[in-house]
Amino acid sequence: MSNNIEKNKTLYQLLQGNIAVPDYQRDYAQGRINDKKIEDTRLKFIDDIIAAACGKSITHMGLVYGSANSALKGFVAVDGQQRLTTAYLFHLYLAKRLGRDVSEELSRCLSHFGWHGRMYASEFTELLLSFDNWSEVGDSLGTYLRESANYFTVWEKDPTVNNMLVMLDAIHGKLKNVSSDFLLKMANNLVSDKCGLVFDYMLLDKDTDEFLYQKMNSRGRDLTTYELFKQKFQSEVALSEAFKTKIDNSWLCFFDSKASVLNLETDVCYQNYINETALFLEIRNTNDNFFYVSAIEDSKLKGNRTDVGFIPFEAYSELVKNKDLVERIFDWITINFDCVESVVASLEYKGETNQLLSIFNIPTWSVRVFNYAIVQYAQKTDFSLVDKDHFWLWWRLVHNLIANTNIDSNNIFNIIKKIDEVPAEGIEDYLMEAKEEYFNIFQFKEEKLKISLSRGNRELISVFTNLEKDIRFKGQISMLLPDEETITADEMVRIAKHFECLVEGRYDASIIDFSFVRTCLTFYVEEDGEGLNKVFMGNAPSHFRLEDGFPAVFIKRMFRDYLHWLASGKGCDAGEYLVYRDREWMKQYDELSYDRKKKLYWVKFLYTNGDMCKEYFDRSRDKTFLVRVNGDMACCWLYHKSYRNEEDILIGTRRKEVIETCIPGVENASLRHEGGFQHPIYKYLFVYFDLNGIWFGIRQNSDCEVKMLPENTVCSSANYKAWRWFKSLGELNYYYEHEGEALADYLVRLKEEFDIDVKRFLQQIGMNLDNFNGR
Structure with a gap:
């Protein structure tokens, strides 16, 4: 077959002559309702057309082909009528919205498109051409057209008319709030030779079996992507007779057998494997797959029909170049x-x-x-x-x-x-x-x-x-x-x-033993990673996997220890081992240096507050947990892994005691992370306990007047009239007592220093504490 294909033709160029959709074609379908797939495709298709009309991207609408008709002096669409109609409705919409501002060239050529032999569709298209004042349309263009005196209710019996109204409404929904200047820019792009909305165009030779396509469409069956690809592939590529025979025999039988297993159409399986072969050849041979991935992925989303799924033939360039290799691949896989x-x-x-x-x-x-x-x-x-x-x-x-x-x-x-x-x-x-x-x-x-x-x-x-x-x-x-x-x-x-x-079931997806997880954490060592601050817990079995760090690394260490324990003859029951291991770890912790105790206090916290931790663990067993460790400050929190808001926090270590000491009477101190607590005396002052320390702040929405902001010590921001850090990290550990100091003594000193610093801050911003009235 020697059909000549013209590349990258615009609809405006095609409309220089007549385009007729013949009566044997099925109804226009891209406006169907009550079909989620078609609805999603319709909206995505309109977005692609708008992007092309704006000059932001190229939207290649695939191959359209047909035959010449001497009576109509134009082109009769054999395949592609769905895409041609949608593109035509988009051009028409812009022209009618712009009115007199639209170019004469675009306005003139719109009359060259029509549904030949379909009375209602043809009459409705003429009505659209005669309508003006689309700029006055409200939210529904379809309602506006139906309420016209020239609209005949008998047209509602025609699915093509109804679906064209749905498509126009969808286009209007995307563009109703767009300015006239922007619409004019799109319209000018569409009539430009640089237009990004393009087709490949083929006029069938006289000896082409057009009747085959007419029969398919008269039965209501549109051509599949595979049928179009096959037509194009065999016309563009020099194939051996053996290759052509396999396409319709051994290979077809193979894909038919796979389609029956998957409950799919044979053409879907056939074309998908062709696409996947083309994809990896493009990636391997060109190192540039973005265009081809997009085209092939879109075909997956849009389906296998030519009215909604189309892939530019350029996507198959490497497949064409390597047709001998492709033949061997298909023979082998078959x-x-x-x-x-x-x-x-x-x-x-x-x-x-x-x-x-x-x-x-x-x-x-x-x-x-x-x-x-x-x-x-x-x-x-x-x-x-x-x-x-x-x-x-x-x-x-x-x-x-x-x-x-x-x-x-x-x-x-x-x-x-x-x-x-x-x-x-x-x-x-x-x-x-x-x-x-x-x-x-x-x-x-x-x-x-x-x-x-x-x-x-x-x-x-x-x-x-x-x-x-x-x-x-x-x-x-x-x-x-x-x-x-x-x-x-x-x-x-x-x-x-x-x-x-x-x-056993101690780390199962549905039942997670907190004691088992806690014991695993005793095998944490600092060498697991400098600055390590995330340890995953829960949601087994996926977290046995090595890339997660925990529990795979910790469980492996515990398992090695368990094997040594068995070999030593100290016991033979796993439950006994867990009790033994916990007891040994607590003994070892008491013998650690001050710095090591600080770094591992978060593990001890899980032991010394076991009942409370287990309560949270059991309450949220269906969630994945995350332990966050903050270095020398020995801050530890258990979160839900989602970590979406402040209430996700479950447990905090020394930070809880520090908060309750500095802000007496505060509730749920352990359940907030970096959240502000209102000062019990200075009602407009908020105190924040975050990962790096403690700071005070006066919010912008407070009626408290800030008189001055001394440089270097007090700052302001969009949300705070004034704020300042409490002390420096060098002077206080914030969340941990100093070496040789009892926790109770540390908290007393911390409270004294905190109160002094709060007053100093308030004086810095001009507050008279003697006259303070508790606003």
Whole structure:
């Protein structure tokens, strides 16, 4: 077929001649109501058109094609009538809103579009052209038109008329508050050669089977994206007869079988896999996927029909350039998919949602990388028949790396580059020497350790695999792996049983044992990270995962200690161990230096205030917890992980005693974080206890008059007439007594200094305390 395609044509250019929508076309559908998908698409489509009309972006509306009609002296739309109608209504709306201000060129050409052979739709379009004064329309353009004396109620029987009214209302909803100057700018852009709203345009040759498309539309079935792609692909690309035959035979049968499993149309699965293949070829070969990701992602959102889903053919440029490779990929996947899928399914973690079948529907980025890795495996094995055992060993390692790495459009380049390095042969040797980058570094280290321990021992690998699939671990079992250089399969099984004995249901998603979590925290050490201030608690099993720091690191240390305790013969029950460990830690704490006690006081606080902490823990068991530690000041809080407001705080350590000392009678001192407490005597003064210290402030909405602001000591801001820090961090610890000082004595001295400083501050801003009347 030799149809010539003209690129990037604007509707204004097409309207230089007549455009007719023939009577065999289905009704205009983009204004349908009671269909959430179409409604969302409609609003997104209008946004895209507005962005293009404003010159902010390019909105490519795909291919429209049709035949010449000598009687109409114009173009008869075979496909694309939905998009053409929407674009026409947008042009018409701007022209009618602008009235006399619109350019003569745009106003003149609007009469060149019509629905041929449909009386009601044709009459209604003529009415739209005759209407003026759209600038006076209120909130509903549809109501305005229906209330016109020239509107015939019989038109309401025509779905095309009704849907055009809905679309016009949607356009009006977006633009009703926009100024005339801005509308004029958009209208001028639309008639410009630089217009960003464009089509690809194809006039069918006389020998083209237009009748096929007429039959589809007369049955009410619009062309799918795949049918359009196939038409375009076969007309633009030189394909062998064998390639063409596979498209409609072996490949079609394959995608039909996958579609039946997913309860989808065959064309959807077919086109989605074409899109995914095009996507990874573009990313791999050009290092620039933004345009193509956007186009392909939009096709997922908008569906598979040409009236709502369209992808510029340029998105398939690398697929076209590599058509021989594409043919081999499709041949290989058609023959080997079932074998590959069985291996992938056998290694899935319990509860994993990254099924390979998703590549034919709406895949995650992880599934996309799964597919890419598998295709790379095929290419590196010269697209030979899959050796199931060999692929199993290879996929187990690759799957662990991919599944435990957060992947999105921002890091997909680097992930693909790393996969390109992975060989099909000798993967274990490669991973042992490979640089730990791009994939989850903890997972990378774990895979190296497991390779070192197993060294081809299939029995031990089998034990590792079974543990990896456990929902508790999801591929991350380093907390079970020994420090020794060797281990047998039996020893690994025994260690796993000991782990279950210790953990059991104590750290389960639905039942979290506070005592178990508290004991885990005793294995915190300063070396976990300088400035560490976040420790996650709760919401298992995901927080067994290594990247979270806690509890994986702490549980691993506790488990090692538990194994030593078992080996020492001190006991054999996990419950006994937890009691023993708690008692030993409290003894060790009493022997620590002053500085170490300060740093670990937050852990002791969980012990000495156990009942209160457990009460909050139990009350909010369904939430994820966060411990925040503030360095030398030994401030510790338990939050809900959401940390959305001040009331999320659950517990504070020494800060509570400090607040209650400085602000006598304050309620819920432990339940507020960085919130202001009103001073019990100076009612307009608020005192704040934040992470860095204590400060006083007079709010702007106070009726207290501030007379002066001495430099360097007192400041003002948008919310405070005056404020100042209390003392300096060098003079007081704020939340902790000094070394050698009893807490009670420290609090007395703190209170004295605090009261003196408050009075000094008030005097600095001109307050006469002798005449204070408690305002």
